[in-house]
Amino acid sequence: MNAAVPVINRMFRLQWEEAQEAWVLLYPEGMVQLNASAAEILTRVDGQKTIEEIQRELLTKYPEAEGLEQDVNDFFAHAQTLNWIRYV
Amino acid sequence: MFETAKRRQPLWLLAELTYKCPLQCPYCSNPLDFASAGQELTTEQWIDVFRQARKMGAAQLGFSGGEPLVRQDLEILIAEARRLGYYTNLITSGIGLNAQRIAHFHDAGLDHIQVSFQASDEEVNQMLSGSAKAFAQKLKMAREVKAQGYPMVLNFVTHRHNIDQIDRIIELCVELEADYVELATCQYYGWAFENREALLPTRAQLERAERITNEYRERLAAQGHPIKLIFVTPDYYEERPKKCMNGWGELFLTVTPDGTALPCHSARMLPLTFPNVKDHSLSHIWNDSEGFNYFRGKGWMKEPCRSCDEQDDDLGGCRCQAYMLTGDMHNADPVCAKSEHHSLIVEARLAAEGDVSTAMTFRNERNSRVFFKG
Ligand code: SF4
Ligand code: SF4
Numbered sequence: 001m002n003a004a005v006p007v008i009n010r011m012f013r014l015q016w017e018e019a020q021e022a023w024v025l026l027y028p029e030g031m032v033q034l035n036a037s038a039a040e041i042l043t044r045v046d047g048q049k050t051i052e053e054i055q056r057e058l059l060t061k062y063p064e065a066e067g068l069e070q071d072v073n074d075f076f077a078h079a080q081t082l083n084w085i086r087y088v
Numbered sequence: 089m090f091e092t093a094k095r096r097q098p099l100w101l102l103a104e105l106t107y108k109c110p111l112q113c114p115y116c117s118n119p120l121d122f123a124s125a126g127q128e129l130t131t132e133q134w135i136d137v138f139r140q141a142r143k144m145g146a147a148q149l150g151f152s153g154g155e156p157l158v159r160q161d162l163e164i165l166i167a168e169a170r171r172l173g174y175y176t177n178l179i180t181s182g183i184g185l186n187a188q189r190i191a192h193f194h195d196a197g198l199d200h201i202q203v204s205f206q207a208s209d210e211e212v213n214q215m216l217s218g219s220a221k222a223f224a225q226k227l228k229m230a231r232e233v234k235a236q237g238y239p240m241v242l243n244f245v246t247h248r249h250n251i252d253q254i255d256r257i258i259e260l261c262v263e264l265e266a267d268y269v270e271l272a273t274c275q276y277y278g279w280a281f282e283n284r285e286a287l288l289p290t291r292a293q294l295e296r297a298e299r300i301t302n303e304y305r306e307r308l309a310a311q312g313h314p315i316k317l318i319f320v321t322p323d324y325y326e327e328r329p330k331k332c333m334n335g336w337g338e339l340f341l342t343v344t345p346d347g348t349a350l351p352c353h354s355a356r357m358l359p360l361t362f363p364n365v366k367d368h369s370l371s372h373i374w375n376d377s378e379g380f381n382y383f384r385g386k387g388w389m390k391e392p393c394r395s396c397d398e399q400d401d402d403l404g405g406c407r408c409q410a411y412m413l414t415g416d417m418h419n420a421d422p423v424c425a426k427s428e429h430h431s432l433i434v435e436a437r438l439a440a441e442g443d444v445s446t447a448m449t450f451r452n453e454r455n456s457r458v459f460f461k462g
Contacts, residue, residue: 011200013199029177
């Protein structure tokens with residue numbers, strides 16, 4: 001189980017964009033449009049919740065999703081290499 | 089650097105607040121006749137532009153110029169832009185900045201500051217910017233930007249006179265704790281085109297610089313360093329052109345100091361009429377104006393582009409470059425080896441191998457009036 005607490009790096013801002021009907025990450029002179037699952041995870045990152053708590057929330061919301069925990073772990077590993085998040 | 093779905097929206101708004109600038113970079117991308125530009129937009133007019141663009145999907149807002157710090161209402165503009173939900177970028181030479189102003193911008197909600205440098209070497213830097221104290225001021229401001237917790241991009245325009253110092257440039261950026269570093273070999277529009285001969289590096293210079301940058305990248309990554317080095321090569325050493333602004337009127341919207349709207353900051357040189365935000369709504373400008381529609385799609389193409397199977401890769405390249413070099417903006421960008429004008433590029437490369445004069449036309453009001461045949 002994962003007790004690490006992720007937080008979005010200062011360089012990035014997570015924001016709902018009405019015109020794109022999507023969550024995006026904004027950073028200096030750039031923007032990434034997030035897919036639905038990335039958005040589900042990142043919008044729960046608040047510098048308080050542990051990864052485990054985020055996984056539990058998602059499992060409650062999507063009880064039938066298979067391999068969800070692993071997907072979340074993979075996502076955080078990827079997000080860290082992209083410098084989107086760090087751990088508090 | 090945009091990864092999004094493909095709907096035609098002006099996601100990136102560049103607000104060129106003023107053409108005034110205390111420096112005189114000989115590679116400035118401002119129009120040569122900038123001294124002839126009309127009255128600058130007022131605070132209210134800018135805010136109205138921000139509001140309209142935001143509704144149309146704009147998410148990134150760049151404050152540039154000239155030197156945007158010259159505008160006394162910059163703080164108000166930043167605050168309003170941030171309130172509207174923009175990611176706000178200040179693109180500055182650092183001249184006119186101080187710790188207090190950085191703090192005020194921070195309170196106003198500024199997201200990021202980009203400081204542009206001319207070289208890591210004080211002497212070359214002074215020669216290029218025409219200012220003696222500029223370099224020390226830039227260093228000081230870069231440190232202050234980081235000290236106040238901003239993300240920071242450092243932009244080094246590289247060329248013949250500083251590209252051999254690329255290792256020192258990179259080390260300086262690491263020391264200054266830049267988050268991103270743009271090592272951008274200058275593109276030859278505006279003032280840089282006038283000075284091309286004195287600025288274009290040789291192929292050997294370029295290859296060396298790219299190799300050194302790659303070595304630093306590997307070394308820094310191995311140390312787990314988060315800094316990102318972005319190396320932009322000049323298209324003069326390519327055989328295919330770059331795709332213009334991700335497509336003409338697809339993503340970028342520039343508004344110039346007097347309110348003229350452009351699909352790219354250098355498009356004003358083209359023999360087209362571009363609309364002004366004082367006369368038309370942004371949605372009319374973006375969707376219906378002749379200037380924004382003219383090079384959308386591929387219907388305007390001539391041979392060899394018209395029947396080329398690589399059309400979608402580069403859309404025929406840069407319209408301004410085609411116009412500047414061949415006199416016809418519908419031609420293929422002469423960077424393309426399939427262009428009958430490609431020899432112009434090859435000749436410029438060859439000229440770079442010889443002894444070149446270092447005489448340059450500096451970007452200032454006096455020289456601009458020479459270009460202004462109004
Ligand atoms: S001919 Fe035109 S479309 Fe084809 S590669 Fe060259 S510039 Fe691009
Ligand atoms: S053609 Fe496009 S990329 Fe080239 S300078 Fe003009 S607007 Fe910019």
